[in-house]
Each structure stands twice: as C-alpha cells, then as structure tokens.
Amino acid sequence: MIPFTYTRAHDAAEAIRLGADAATKYLGGGTNLVDLMREGAERPGALVDVTGLPGAIEESQDGSLRIGAAVRNTAVAEHRAVRARYPMLARAILAGASAQIRNMATVGGNILQRTRCAYFYDGTVRCNKRTPGAGCDAIDGFNRMHAILGASAYCVATHPSDMCVALAALDALVELEGPGGRRTIPLTDLHRLPGDRPDLDTVLGPGELITAVVLPPLPWAQRSTYRKVRDRASYAFALVSVAAALDLAEDGTVRDVRLALGGVAHKPWRAERAEQMLRGRPAGTESFRAAADAELAGAAPLRDNAFKPELARRLITAVLGELMGDAA
Ligand SMILES: Cc1cc2nc3c(=O)[nH]c(=O)nc-3n(C[C@H](O)[C@H](O)[C@H](O)COP(=O)(O)OP(=O)(O)OC[C@H]3O[C@@H](n4cnc5c(N)ncnc54)[C@H](O)[C@@H]3O)c2cc1C
Incomplete structure (x- = not known):
C-alpha cells in the first residue's frame, strides 16, 4: 500500500495552499484518480478533496453559463439551460460512463481524467506517459482505440472524455486559480498534443486548480x-x-x-x-x-x-x- 494523506478543502484558496506541494493531487469524485492509484499509475503523497468547493450552474445576463468545477456530471446533463441551449453537452455527458459514475464525477475531474490507453495502466509494459523516456508499447501493440490525428513517435494515446468534445465545439472557457493567481483559457488550449512530453496532458501549472467552465452564449447551438x-x-x-x-x-x-x-x-x-x-x-x-x-x-x-x-x-x-x- 502507498500511504497518502487526505484533506477536504472548503474554498479555492485553502485548496491551492494545500495543493502547493508537487506530491499533492486534487480529488474530485475519485472515479479516475482512485483507479489510477490502485494500478500504481498515480502515486500522490496527499489528496486534497475539492468536491466541497462552492460551485453551481449560474446563468449570466449575457447568456453565458458558468459551471462550477465541483458540479457533478449528472447535474450538468440534467440542467434545464444545458439541455435547452447546449443539447450536445447534455448528450455527450450522458454518452459517457454509467449513471453511478456520472453521479460521482465532477466537471473538473472529467476534464482532467487521464487516457484509457491500456499500456498507461499496465505497469509491466513501456509507456512514455507513465515513465518519460521508457518508450511506447502501444505504437506496435494493440492500438484499436488509439490516435489517428496529432500523435507522435512518443505517444498514440487518446483523450477519453466525451464531455470535453462538446466543450471544445462550444468554445468553452476554463477558469483556473493557482499559486500564481487566476487566469482563463479556452478549453481547446488546455489539453496538449503529446509531442516528446506525453507525460504532460495539459498546460496546467503546478498546483493549478480548475474552478469553473464557462459556456459563451451561442443561441444556434440549440440545434446541436x-x-x-x-x-x-x-x-x-x-x-x-x-x-x-x-x-x-x-x-x-x-x-x-x-x-x-x-x-x-x-x-x-x-x-x-x-x-x-x-x-x-x-x-x-x-x-x-x-x-x-x-x-x-x-x-x-x-x-x-x-x-x-x-x-x-x-x-x-x-x-x-x-x-x-x-x-x-
Ligand atoms: C468504468 C468507467 C467507464 C467510463 N466511461 C467513460 C466514458 O464513456 N466517457 C467518459 O467521458 N468518461 C468515462 N469514464 C471516466 C469518467 O468520466 C471520469 O472518471 C470522471 O469524469 C472523472 O471525474 P472525477 O471527478 O471522478 O475525477 P477524479 O478521479 O477525482 O480526478 C481526475 C483528475 O482530475 C484532477 N482534478 C479533479 N478535480 C480537479 C480540479 N477542480 N482542478 C484540478 N484538478 C482536478 C485529479 O487530480 C485527477 O488528476 C469512465 C470511468 C469509468 C470508471
């Protein structure tokens, strides 16, 4: 067993203070991170639970929708404004996982879930994402599920999220807060192509926390x-x-x-x-x-x-x- 500590944060400032240590991981619903810890693919020394952070789905006057990072996937898919104004997002979420997992999974965790490449999970084979420089056994292995666009000689893994595909199409923005302050970036700029550093899934800095996702107004997305x-x-x-x-x-x-x-x-x-x-x-x-x-x-x-x-x-x-x- 790998020992780790568990702390529940009550607001973003507390989470970021607790998350400053490189060995710390934020914990959403745990439906991906805990699996990865069981498999030994993630070995955090500390978990900071961010499911208690304040967050809701808020409709702004300009027609945009702000979804807190701790909101559960089910709550997003069932929200009246999401279903009416951004049906592709509701459908994408409902196409993923199971009802039980969607009830646990958070928006922040869904965005940052890691690849389902079997070679990443299997500690007995080579994977540059798990161990940089080790090599990639997926490239010449069983690669039915793998990437056909933007891959590299280092990694052919795919991003598994359904929700993120809809967020990318909708030009969603991701609000971030970290030791260096706050920033907002397009979701399409958050995840990286693998290049020679497939261990880096995203452009997030150390200790950066996702606090919300914003859907800009797009009235014609009703037809989506x-x-x-x-x-x-x-x-x-x-x-x-x-x-x-x-x-x-x-x-x-x-x-x-x-x-x-x-x-x-x-x-x-x-x-x-x-x-x-x-x-x-x-x-x-x-x-x-x-x-x-x-x-x-x-x-x-x-x-x-x-x-x-x-x-x-x-x-x-x-x-x-x-x-x-x-x-x-
Ligand atoms: C059997 C099974 C089937 C599945 N099928 C599908 C599917 O078909 N489609 C699909 O899209 N998904 C699927 N999933 C994946 C599921 O959607 C993810 O496990 C879930 O969305 C992760 O959310 P979570 O809150 O549990 O994240 P966690 O497991 O808690 O965390 C995931 C990652 O996000 C980080 N994190 C969490 N919150 C924040 C935050 N606010 N800021 C910064 N970092 C954060 C964690 O540190 C961790 O690295 C499946 C999962 C399982 C187990």
Whole structure:
C-alpha cells in the first residue's frame, strides 16, 4: 500500500495552499484518480478533496453559463439551460460512463481524467506517459482505440472524455486559480498534443486548480448534437465521436458550424479545417463529405485502427445531415 494523506478543502484558496506541494493531487469524485492509484499509475503523497468547493450552474445576463468545477456530471446533463441551449453537452455527458459514475464525477475531474490507453495502466509494459523516456508499447501493440490525428513517435494515446468534445465545439472557457493567481483559457488550449512530453496532458501549472467552465452564449447551438460510436452500446469509450452544431441560412447555406471529434487524438479535436470549408457553402451530403475529407486528410492510422478515418468521415457527414434534417 502507498500511504497518502487526505484533506477536504472548503474554498479555492485553502485548496491551492494545500495543493502547493508537487506530491499533492486534487480529488474530485475519485472515479479516475482512485483507479489510477490502485494500478500504481498515480502515486500522490496527499489528496486534497475539492468536491466541497462552492460551485453551481449560474446563468449570466449575457447568456453565458458558468459551471462550477465541483458540479457533478449528472447535474450538468440534467440542467434545464444545458439541455435547452447546449443539447450536445447534455448528450455527450450522458454518452459517457454509467449513471453511478456520472453521479460521482465532477466537471473538473472529467476534464482532467487521464487516457484509457491500456499500456498507461499496465505497469509491466513501456509507456512514455507513465515513465518519460521508457518508450511506447502501444505504437506496435494493440492500438484499436488509439490516435489517428496529432500523435507522435512518443505517444498514440487518446483523450477519453466525451464531455470535453462538446466543450471544445462550444468554445468553452476554463477558469483556473493557482499559486500564481487566476487566469482563463479556452478549453481547446488546455489539453496538449503529446509531442516528446506525453507525460504532460495539459498546460496546467503546478498546483493549478480548475474552478469553473464557462459556456459563451451561442443561441444556434440549440440545434446541436453528439454522436458516439463504440464497441458496446453503453459503458465503453469512443472509437470516434462527433459534437456538432449547425446554423443554416434561409437559402440553405451554412451560416456557421461547430465540429469537434473525440477518440481520435491526445486532446479533444476541434475540426477547424472542416468548419472553415463549410462556412458560406451550400449544406448537403457533398459539402459535408468534402469537409470531412479535408479534416481527415492528415490522419495517420495505426495497424489496428485503419477504420477510424473513414468512420470519422461518415460520422461527420451523418451528424451534419441529421442536423440539417432538423432544420427542414
Ligand atoms: C468504468 C468507467 C467507464 C467510463 N466511461 C467513460 C466514458 O464513456 N466517457 C467518459 O467521458 N468518461 C468515462 N469514464 C471516466 C469518467 O468520466 C471520469 O472518471 C470522471 O469524469 C472523472 O471525474 P472525477 O471527478 O471522478 O475525477 P477524479 O478521479 O477525482 O480526478 C481526475 C483528475 O482530475 C484532477 N482534478 C479533479 N478535480 C480537479 C480540479 N477542480 N482542478 C484540478 N484538478 C482536478 C485529479 O487530480 C485527477 O488528476 C469512465 C470511468 C469509468 C470508471
């Protein structure tokens, strides 16, 4: 057994003071961190429980929604404003894990959950994310679930969160507080591509705490959805997932679009190339497919996941088609 201390923080200042030591980890619902501690992939000397930090879901006058980091995943998915104004987010959360886990899991913990790459969990094989410089046995191993975009010779792991794919598509902002003060960054800038430092999942500094997520106003996101393809109908991580919102002009051209992919990269993948191709173009299967082709042009599949680029193309095309149908 690895000994560790447990302290419950009552506010962000107390959490940050307690979290200043490099051996300390913040504890949300514990549904990922505790598993990783059992497997020996995480070995914190101290846990600071941040589930008691003040936090709620607040609607601002400007139409944005601020979600405290300690809010449970179920509470976000069931919130009236989330379901009405950002349906892709509610759907993404409900596509993940199980009801019991969603009841425990927090927003902060979901964002910072670690990869589900089996090689990261298995202490008997090589993993640069667990032990920098060790090598990566996933690259030539069983890599059906792994990355096809933005991977490196050091790491082919994917980010597992469904919620984060919707947050990336919605241009969510993440509020952070740490020993150096407060800052707010786009969610799309929080997670890193692996490069030669796959042990660093994010750009967070030492002791930095997520305090909230802000969803900017996006009235047309009422027409949005999330679709996840996986090996089992429930309780499985995404092979590929798509979060999409579509704003159509009267003449059937795409006024605006948001697209993000899950299950394909080390971070939630905002499909900017596809979005750019679609804005101002006629909506339809042909333009959706062309945009998907452009986004996946740089895909580099591995031995066991050569199906993923075509799956992603078909999923993008189908989901946008579904949203276009809603507009009719
Ligand atoms: C069987 C199973 C199936 C699952 N299936 C899915 C799935 O299909 N889709 C999906 O998206 N997820 C899935 N999950 C993962 C689940 O969503 C995560 O375990 C959960 O969201 C993590 O939240 P938590 O609050 O329990 O985080 P914790 O486990 O408490 O923490 C996770 C990480 O976040 C850090 N942390 C927590 N809060 C903060 C904060 N406020 N500031 C800074 N750091 C913080 C911790 O230090 C830790 O590193 C599954 C999990 C299990 C066990």
